[in-house]
Amino acid sequence: MSRYPTLRSCGYELDRTIGTGGFGKVKLATHTLTGEKVAIKIMDKTKLGKDLPRVKLEISALKNLSHPNICKLYQVIETESHCYVVMEYCSGGELFDHIVEKSRLSEMESRMFFRQIISAVSYLHDNGYAHRDLKPENVLLDREQNLKIIDFGLCAKPQGGMDSLLLTSCGSPTYAAPELIQGVKYHGSEVDIWSMGVILYALLCGCLPFESDNIDELFKKILKGKYIEPGWLSSGSKRLLRRMLCVDPLKRIRISELINDPWISLGFGCPPSTKNHNVDRCKDTECLEVISQYCEIDKEIIWSRISKWKYDSETATYLLLLNKKKYGAPLVLKKKE
Numbered sequence: 167m168s169r170y171p172t173l174r175s176c177g178y179e180l181d182r183t184i185g186t187g188g189f190g191k192v193k194l195a196t197h198t199l200t201g202e203k204v205a206i207k208i209m210d211k212t213k214l215g216k217d218l219p220r221v222k223l224e225i226s227a228l229k230n231l232s233h234p235n236i237c238k239l240y241q242v243i244e245t246e247s248h249c250y251v252v253m254e255y256c257s258g259g260e261l262f263d264h265i266v267e268k269s270r271l272s273e274m275e276s277r278m279f280f281r282q283i284i285s286a287v288s289y290l291h292d293n294g295y296a297h298r299d300l301k302p303e304n305v306l307l308d309r310e311q312n313l314k315i316i317d318f319g320l321c322a323k324p325q326g327g328m329d330s331l332l333l334t335s336c337g338s339p340t341y342a343a344p345e346l347i348q349g350v351k352y353h354g355s356e357v358d359i360w361s362m363g364v365i366l367y368a369l370l371c372g373c374l375p376f377e378s379d380n381i382d383e384l385f386k387k388i389l390k391g392k393y394i395e396p397g398w399l400s401s402g403s404k405r406l407l408r409r410m411l412c413v414d415p416l417k418r419i420r421i422s423e424l425i426n427d428p429w430i431s432l433g434f435g436c437p438p439s440t441k442n443h444n445v446d447r448c449k450d451t452e453c454l455e456v457i458s459q460y461c462e463i464d465k466e467i468i469w470s471r472i473s474k475w476k477y478d479s480e481t482a483t484y485l486l487l488l489n490k491k492k493y494g495a496p497l498v499l500k501k502k503e
């Protein structure tokens with residue numbers, strides 16, 4: 167019998183564990199009605215303690231965010247003891263594994279991925295959020311190698327907006343900015359830029375700029391900000407990396423400059439897109455028709471419920487049908503037994 171009977175009764179068939187993190191585990195599952203694969207983050211509320219507010223913050227962030235390079239939220243299920251967050255399954259796995267497989271990526275492939283990260287992070291910052299835990303393990307790929315940022319468990323939405331300072335030291339030291347590991351007040355946007363610099367270095371070089379098994383050694387390297395520039399790096403990529411991995415946050419490149427950096431537009435002829443994306447909130451009559459026929463309820467009534475975006479089972483079914491439509495799968499719902 168499944169350890170999580172709630173999920174089966176909510177229309178999900180659990181499969182293997184695909185990730186474990188601070189707040190719980192992530193399991194692969196299938197949404198029974200649509201047959202679509204999803205990732206479900208399972209958290210035991212009784213064990214979360216002081217971290218429970220963070221979970222609430224992440225869920226409210228995910229409900230407000232809709233971008234092609236941010237892993238989608240489909241449904242939130244809460245019981246007395248557990249919180250289940252149903253999200254987009256990124257079948258391409260971790261970008262990190264993709265880099266290791268190819269040892270390092272070409273400038274063009276690195277740029278193609280990095281532009282998507284810039285697009286997602288500038289959208290995040292424009293909406294008042296800092297991720298604060300950007301690292302290759304939190305950058306996944308979907309079936310078409312589109313990039314998806316995950317794990318907003320450490321994200322922050324500073325009360326006074328993105329110009330106000332944060333203090334909580336969080337995230338993984340290897341990717342953490344100097345000011346963050348020094349425990350001084352910092353801007354979320356500036357620490358995200360540093361972490362993006364570490365990711366760009368990993369894409370281009372196939373290794374990390376600052377590494378050590380000894381945490382004190384690692385901190386010293388980050389605070390010094392000195393790293394090896396392999397011979398294959400072009401002058402444009404070296405210059406950009408120096409501007410991102412700049413120890414002084416005040417001199418570090420800002421997201422608006424990063425978007426317009428010439429290296430970023432090489433071969434594309436234009437900066438990455440930063441416009442607000444809410445394609446998922448559009449009214450798709452074809453998907454509504456499928457649900458309306460299945461429930462035998464008028465599709466305008468269905469839409470009036472779905473457009474409240476409660477992230478309940480109806481939101482999940484609608485968004486998963488939209489997904490199926492996007493990659494040309496038949497729009498059908500499994501017959502009631």
Ligand SMILES: COc1cc(O)cc(Nc2ccc(C(=O)Nc3ccccc3)c(OCCC[NH3+])c2)c1
Binds near residue numbers: 205237315
């Ligand atoms: C906003 O997206 C979030 C927030 C969050 O708190 C957690 C997650 N977790 C996820 C979501 C999806 C996957 C996934 O699809 N992984 C995967 C797929 C195919 C092969 C291998 C992994 C996920 O994976 C967990 C391991 C990632 N380091 C976590 C998303």
